[in-house]
Structure formats: structure tokens, C-alpha cells
Amino acid sequence: MALPQAKQTATEERLAALTMPDAGCTRKAREAALARLREMGLPGRRDEYWKYTRPDTLISAEAPSAALFETDEPMMFHEFDRLKIVFIDGVFSAEASDDLTMEGVSIDRLEDICCKDIHWAKELYGVLEARGQTPVQRPLAALNTAYASDGVAIHVTGKPSRPISLIYRHASETSDAILHHVIRVESGAEVTILENGPAASRFNKCMEIDIADGGTLHHIRAQGRDHQRRAATHMFTRMGTESVYKSFTLTVNGVLTRNEQVVELTGDDAVAHVAGACVGDGEFHHDDTVFVTHDAVNCESRQVFKKVLRNGATGVFQGKILVKEGAQKTDGYQISQSLLLDDDSQFLAKPELEIYADDVACSHGSTSGAIDETALFYLRSRGVPTKDATDMLTLAFLAEAVDEIEDEALAEVIVSRLQEWLARRS
Amino acid sequence: MLEIKNLHVKLEEEEKEILKGVDLTVEPGKVHAIMGPNGSGKSTLSYVLSGRDGYEVTAGSAALEGEDLLDLEPEERAAAGLFLAFQYPVEIPGVGNMTFLRTAVNAQRKARGEDELSAADFLKVIRAKAKSLKIDADMLKRPVNVGFSGGEKKRNEILQMAMLEPKMCILDETDSGLDVDAMKLVSEGVNALRDEGRSFLVITHYQRLLDHIKPDVVHIMADGRIVKTGGPDLALEVEHNGYADILAEVN
Ligand SMILES: Nc1ncnc2c1ncn2[C@@H]1O[C@H](COP(=O)(O)OP(=O)(O)OP(=O)(O)O)[C@@H](O)[C@H]1O
Ligand SMILES: [Mg+2]
Numbered sequence: 256m257a258l259p260q261a262k263q264t265a266t267e268e269r270l271a272a273l274t275m276p277d278a279g280c281t282r283k284a285r286e287a288a289l290a291r292l293r294e295m296g297l298p299g300r301r302d303e304y305w306k307y308t309r310p311d312t313l314i315s316a317e318a319p320s321a322a323l324f325e326t327d328e329p330m331m332f333h334e335f336d337r338l339k340i341v342f343i344d345g346v347f348s349a350e351a352s353d354d355l356t357m358e359g360v361s362i363d364r365l366e367d368i369c370c371k372d373i374h375w376a377k378e379l380y381g382v383l384e385a386r387g388q389t390p391v392q393r394p395l396a397a398l399n400t401a402y403a404s405d406g407v408a409i410h411v412t413g414k415p416s417r418p419i420s421l422i423y424r425h426a427s428e429t430s431d432a433i434l435h436h437v438i439r440v441e442s443g444a445e446v447t448i449l450e451n452g453p454a455a456s457r458f459n460k461c462m463e464i465d466i467a468d469g470g471t472l473h474h475i476r477a478q479g480r481d482h483q484r485r486a487a488t489h490m491f492t493r494m495g496t497e498s499v500y501k502s503f504t505l506t507v508n509g510v511l512t513r514n515e516q517v518v519e520l521t522g523d524d525a526v527a528h529v530a531g532a533c534v535g536d537g538e539f540h541h542d543d544t545v546f547v548t549h550d551a552v553n554c555e556s557r558q559v560f561k562k563v564l565r566n567g568a569t570g571v572f573q574g575k576i577l578v579k580e581g582a583q584k585t586d587g588y589q590i591s592q593s594l595l596l597d598d599d600s601q602f603l604a605k606p607e608l609e610i611y612a613d614d615v616a617c618s619h620g621s622t623s624g625a626i627d628e629t630a631l632f633y634l635r636s637r638g639v640p641t642k643d644a645t646d647m648l649t650l651a652f653l654a655e656a657v658d659e660i661e662d663e664a665l666a667e668v669i670v671s672r673l674q675e676w677l678a679r680r681s
Numbered sequence: 682m683l684e685i686k687n688l689h690v691k692l693e694e695e696e697k698e699i700l701k702g703v704d705l706t707v708e709p710g711k712v713h714a715i716m717g718p719n720g721s722g723k724s725t726l727s728y729v730l731s732g733r734d735g736y737e738v739t740a741g742s743a744a745l746e747g748e749d750l751l752d753l754e755p756e757e758r759a760a761a762g763l764f765l766a767f768q769y770p771v772e773i774p775g776v777g778n779m780t781f782l783r784t785a786v787n788a789q790r791k792a793r794g795e796d797e798l799s800a801a802d803f804l805k806v807i808r809a810k811a812k813s814l815k816i817d818a819d820m821l822k823r824p825v826n827v828g829f830s831g832g833e834k835k836r837n838e839i840l841q842m843a844m845l846e847p848k849m850c851i852l853d854e855t856d857s858g859l860d861v862d863a864m865k866l867v868s869e870g871v872n873a874l875r876d877e878g879r880s881f882l883v884i885t886h887y888q889r890l891l892d893h894i895k896p897d898v899v900h901i902m903a904d905g906r907i908v909k910t911g912g913p914d915l916a917l918e919v920e921h922n923g924y925a926d927i928l929a930e931v932n
Contacts, residue, residue, distance in 0.1 A: 628734065633771040633825075634781070636731050637841060638759035638789035647784065651775025651824075 262296035265314060269297055272316040273402045280368060284381030288400035291385065295394045304391055307571040307603040308513055308542040313395060313487045318431035318457035321483035324508075328675075330422065331451040331477040332668065337420040338362075340407060344425060344455050345432020347405050351424075359413025360446065365406040365435065376408035379437045383463040383491035387517040391546065396489040396515070399461035403435030410439050411446040411470070418447035418473075423454030425481055430455035436462045440470035440498075447473040447662070453481040453509070460488045468495040468522055475665050477672065478514075479507035482538070487513045496522030496551070503660045505669050506533035506541055507676050513542040520547070520554040520582075530559040530659035532669070534676050535568035535600075542571035543591070549582040549612075558589040561656040563649055564600035565680075575607040578615050587617035594652045595625055596645075646677040682880040683707040683730075683849050688741035690729050699725045701905035702741065707849070707898075710877040714891055714916060715884045717902035718924050723884045724768050726902075727851045731765040732758050745849055759785075760792035762848030766838035766855050768884075773825040778837070781825050782807065782844055789845060810843045814870050831858030839870045850874070851882045856890040868893030888920035901927055 258266070270292075275285055298310040312319050340362070341351035347364055355362040368374040381400040387393055409419060421436070432455035440446060444467075454460070466472055478486060486509065492500050506512055516529045533541045547556045562570035572591035593602030604621040626648055634644035650673060657673075660666040683706070690700035699722050707713050715723055729736050730743055732755035743750045745761055753761065773781070787797040798806070811821055814836050826834050835855050842850055852871070856864055871881065871894050883894060891899075891913065899915040900907045903924065908931040909915065919927070 627773075629771050630773045632733050632755060633767070633773065634776075634785075635755040636733075636759055636765055637781070637785035637845065638756050638792065639781075639785050640756050640788060640792075641754070643784065643788065644756075647776055647781070648773070651773065654775035 258296040262299050265299065266293065266297045268316045269314050269398070275402055276404055278366070280371065280374065280377050281365070281380050285401045288381050288384065288397045291388060292394055292397040292401060295388075295392045295397065297394050297398065304544070304573070307573070308511075308540065312485055312511060313457070313459075313513065318429060318455070319483075319485065320428045321425070321456035321481055321485070322428060323425060324453070324481040326480065331672070332420055332449050334668070335418065335420075335449075335664070337418045337449060338415075339420050339422055341422045341424060342405060342432070342434060342454070344427050344430035345405060345434055345458070357415050357417065359411065359415040359444065360419070361410045361412070362419070363408045365403070365408060368408055374408070375410055375439060376437045379439060379463055379465055380435070383465065383493055384461060384489070386493070386519065387489070387491045393489060393515060393517070395459060395487045396461050396491070399433055399435055399459050399489065403433045403461065406435040406437070408437045409446075409448075410441070411444040412441045414445045418449050420449040420451075423450070423452035423458070425453040425455055425484065428456060431457045433459045434461070438462065438464045438472070440464070440466045440472050442467040443469045445471040447475070450474070450476040451478075453479065453484045454486065456484060458484065458486040458488070460486070462490045464490065464492040464500070466492065466494045466498040466500055469497045470495065471499040472501070473661065474500075474502040475660060475669075476502070476504045477669070478504065478509060478512060482508050482510065484509050485511040489515045489517065492516070492518045492527070494518070494520050494522060494525040494527060497524045498522060499526045501528045501659065501661060502530065503656070503669075504531040505672065506531065507672065508539065509541070510538050511540050513544065515544045516546070518547045518556065520549050520551050520556065523552045523554065525551065525554045527555070528557040528559070528659050530557070530656045532561050532653045532656040532673070533570065534563045534673060535565070535570065536680065537566040537568060539564070539568040540571070541569070543574070545574040547576050547587070549576070549578045549585045549587065551582060553584040554582070555586040556588070557659070558591070559656045559659055560591040561653045562593040562602060563596065563653065564593055564602065565596035567599040569600065570602045572602075572604045572606070572621065574605075574619070575609065576617055576619070578610040578612050578617065580611040582612045583614040585612060585615040585617065587615065589619035590655070591621045592652070593623045594649060595623060646674070649677060650674065682709045683743070683745055683882070685743045686741050688726075688729070688743060689739045690725060690736050691739055693735050693737045698739075699905055700729065703905070703907055705900065705907055707880045707882060709880055711897045712875070712881040712883060712894060713898045713900060714896040715882065715900045715902050716886065716916060716919050721902045722905040723902055724853055727765050727853045727884065730758075730851065731755055731763060756788070757792070759845070759847075760789045764842050764845055764847035764850045766835070766842060766850070766852040768853040768857070770826050770834040770838055772827045774827050776825050778823055778825050779807070779821045782841060785841070786844055807844060811840055814840050814843075814866055816840055832860060832863045835859055836863060836867060839867050843870060843874060846874075848878060849880050849882070851884070853884045854886065855883075856885055856887060864890065865893065888916050891916050903928055903931070
């Protein structure tokens, strides 16, 4: 079917501004992705999946500029012993990065695997993204596969002693970065992936994660700092038997963020938790779009998303649990809640369940509300000043999402960032 | 200590007057009890004194040690030494009991220009006080009042009172929902705090509590007013005969 003219024009205008990297081994995957993209077209305002978030600035030929955030604050996770992989405006920096060797894992730059004939990543690049295009189209992810200019391939074969930390620095006010990472966690292997930083004025990031039977991946991400940055990210995760995937995202600041999580539980007894806490003030639009597919028996999935919004900030949640035929004993949970600190802010939610198996326990809920006045009075009656009491209740509201982080030290860092955010506001 | 004069209070949202001229003076070191039929305005009085929203004072005054209470924010009243043990303690998911109490204690100390308690000192004090109220360590770690039984919530109120060491303690039906042993524990907790510089206003429906916490003065509240004041015997009279005689007498 031909695309509507406007969509086709917008798509071609965007593509005209891009050059496909001359990447031998991923070439085929890239060309296939481009073909997919041309068929779908880039997202437009009338697309159902973009009903609550305007894609205009994410698909424009040029990235809107974004001022750099001046701060003395140390970067997130600085206090942790980790293997740092640094990208500046979307370009890998060998200088700023650590040596990429560590026991239990092998890390290659995307660029380097392209000159090898045989590499595991060739079997993954673009594959999960392509699977994730049905039943809902995700054109920005296809664009990413086709045009990603950098990224890493992480092969986890053991239990590396340190987390792998992907750091995205933003240096130019007009940078437009497209990064694509592929991760394979082998059977019984376990790794923690950290991500942080504003990355670029506009950031399109795609991560494909393949977790083999019994593998575990923890993902903790902090997006923030630069107020004017924009980001569209996709995480595609395919999970084998008894595998575990736990992902948490903290978002503070940023005019526009769209985070898509596409999780496919394909092996029995797998556990997937995706969570997010976001705090937005003023010009801030944050969209969590999650799609979890249960295609195996006795799997558990949790989606826990909490948003604190003030001064006209907007939060969006589109979350779906799809339980396929035969995915019996599925335990699916989904909660999305917003705390609106004033009347100007808004939360738009579309929670969905689609179930084709009969022996399942799935629940979902979505709420939006103000600070609980009764609780606030109770705290104040004990002498806690209004501002502190409001902050306590705000952190308490976010706690269910933050509690999804298993590592206590990491959870503490997230909480202290949230406290700082609250403290900066009066 | 506490001086309430001709206090008139109506609901902010509606033209409904609930307190219709309350006069009440509590001397330092004394325990006053308030009894009265359901709906007579006892809890409303305690809320208005502690500064809850939703009420409008249309006339009268309330002062704590000479300081006008009605002008202060709830947290300022707390720092000035006022404490209300709630009839219905509030559950606050996500806020740890211990964190809550430490924040409250230190906020009050700060407001009074005192040094904050260190984490270690705080822990030592709270452990001892919790123990005497039979509140176990697990309850201290749990979110404020969440999943607490009715009696546990009331004990938790008394623990907060013991930690905050207020001058003027208002207990709103702290005895309701307590079993016999818990009632003893709570009363002992209250009695331990009794001293010359601290006063109590104990709202209750039952003489039982007053067996343990011996009041100096008993007031009867009806239809938004203190209609009768007497000694401890007045509570016994209510216990035996109900309110009918007293109300008939004042009308
Ligand atoms: N926010 C409110 N909205 C409507 N009515 C109210 C409100 N607060 C109090 N009232 C009414 O005011 C009256 C006094 O209530 P209050 O709770 O003070 O009584 P009480 O003496 O504490 O009763 P009890 O012994 O049952 O605890 C009642 O009729 C009650 O319904
Ligand atoms: Mg009452």
C-alpha cells in the first residue's frame, strides 16, 4: 500500500539528510531495515501509536539545537567501579573509554565487527528490531538499524566483575546521534549494563538484547541533565527459558523523551521487569511505550512506571501485555501512575491487556492524582515542613518503581538524584 | 498551657457550624479528659487546634503558652509543642516509619534552634521507647502505619509522642481498638510522660482509659460546646448513666 504523500515526503526528506555507513557485514541488515522503513514511513501525528507524543522533532531532517547543561555535578554512577564506554555526540571515544577487555565478556565496536567474516553479532543486528515491527510498527527503530553510525556489540559469556557503563556525552548543540548496540547474554551468564548521559541534541538509540536460557541482564539507565535534549530509544529484548531481564530508567529533564521497550518472553519460566521513574518540570514530555509479549509458559512480567509532573509537564504511558495462545500460567502485572503537582500538568495513559490463554493472572492499573492531603497533614502535624513533607510523599510515590532496582547501592544513587531534583525546586 | 476562648468553627465548604463557642483552659502538668456523644465536635476541636485544612474559625481564640495557635502552620504548632494522637492514624505507603520519625524529630529540633540528633543517638532512643511499647524493630522499618493493626497504629501514635516530647498532648480516642494489655501499655507510655511541664487532653468514650490515666478534670462536650466540667467522678457518672441526664440538666 502506498504511503500518504505527506508521510512519504517527510520520510524522504529525513533520509536525504542521512548516509548509510559503509558497513560491510551489517550492510544487508541495514538495507532490509531501510526497505522496511520506506514501507512504513516515519511516524506522523495521525498515527495511533503517536497519538500522545508529537514525532515532528524526532523525524525532522535536522535536529533542533539543544543548549548544553552547565553543571558541576559529577556524572551519574561516577562512584561505581565500572567499565566505561564513552560516546561523545554519538561517536565512540577510545580516549575517554576504558580498555574494553574484561573477563566474562567480549566487547567490540560495531565498526570492527564489520570486517570480520564470522561474528555472532551479525546474527542479531536488526533481527530483534525486525521482529519488533509486528504487530506495531516502530519506524524510528528501523531508521536506527539502517543508519546507526556507531555502537557496541557486547557478548556476555560469564559473570563480569564490573558493570558495563555506556556513557553518552553531549558536546555540540546541534548533534544528531544514532547509536545501535547489540547484546547477547549466554546461558547462565549475568551482566549489569548502565547507561547515562544526554548523548546529543537529538538521540536515536536502539538496543537489541538476546538473553539465552538462564541468562540475566540488569539494566539501569539515567537520562537527564540537558533540558533541551530529545531522545527516542528502543530496547528489544528476547528472552530464553529461565532468563531474567530487569530494566530501570530514571528520567529527569529533557524536552522530549520516548522510550520504547519491546520484550518477548520466548522460553518458559522467564522473568521480565521493566520500570521507570520520571520527574518533569515545565517543558518536559516523557513517553514510556512498552510492549510485553508472553509466548511461553509460566513467565512473569512486571511494568512499573511512575511519573511526577509539574509546571505543565506531560507524561505518557502506553503499555501492553500480550499473552499468546498457550502461554499458560502467565503472571503479568502493569501499573502506571502519575503524581501531578499542579493543575497544568497532565498524564495520558493507555494500558492494554490482550490475552489468548485461559490460565493466566494479569492485572493492570493506571492512576493520576495529586499529593494526598491527609498524609501531608499527618506529616506536617509531626513538625515536618510542607516542602519536606511533599518531597517525602513524592519519593514515596516513586518508591515502587525504584524498588525494582535490585542492587541497593545503585538504588541509593537513584534516590539521591531524585532528592537533589526535588531540593532544586521550591 | 492551652487556653481556648469562645471558639467558633464552621466547615470551610459549607455553612455548618460545628464548634459553637468552646471555652477550655488546661493548666501545665494537668490531665484533662473530654467525653461527649458521637458527633459532638471532639475530633473537630483537635483538628482545628493542630491546623488541619477544611475548617474556618469564625470567632474566638486558641493559644499555647500564650502564643496564638490559629495563626501558625501545622508544622509550627508541632514545633511549638503541640501533638495530636489521631483518632484514625494515617497510612503512608513508601515512607519508612523510622525515616519519618527521624525527619520529624530533627525538623522540630531545627525549628527550635536545637542541634539535630545523630542517626546513632536517634536509634538508641527510639529502640528503647519502642521496646517499652512492645513495638518491634520490624514495625519501625515498615512504611508508616501500613498494614498495622488498629492497636498497633495507636501504639505507634504514642511512640511518636514519646519521641517528639511535646508539651501539650491531645489524644483522640487512643483507647479505641486497643486490647486490655495494649491499653495498659499505652497508659503506661502516657503516664511515663506526665510531668509538671506537660499537659494532656484525653478524648475518650470510656472510663476504662481513665482508670489508667487519671484525669484531674473531666469535661463533657455536646453539640459543639463544653457543657459541663467536673472532677474524675463526672466520668464515672457518664459511664453509669450515659449522657441523657447531663444533657437534660444543662438544657
Ligand atoms: N469535613 C467535614 N465535613 C462534613 N461534616 C463534618 C466534617 N468534619 C466534621 N463534620 C461533622 O461535625 C460533627 C462533629 O464531628 P467530630 O468528628 O468532631 O465528632 P466527635 O465528637 O469526634 O465524634 P466521635 O465521638 O464519633 O469521634 C459531626 O456531625 C461531623 O459529621
Ligand atoms: Mg472523634
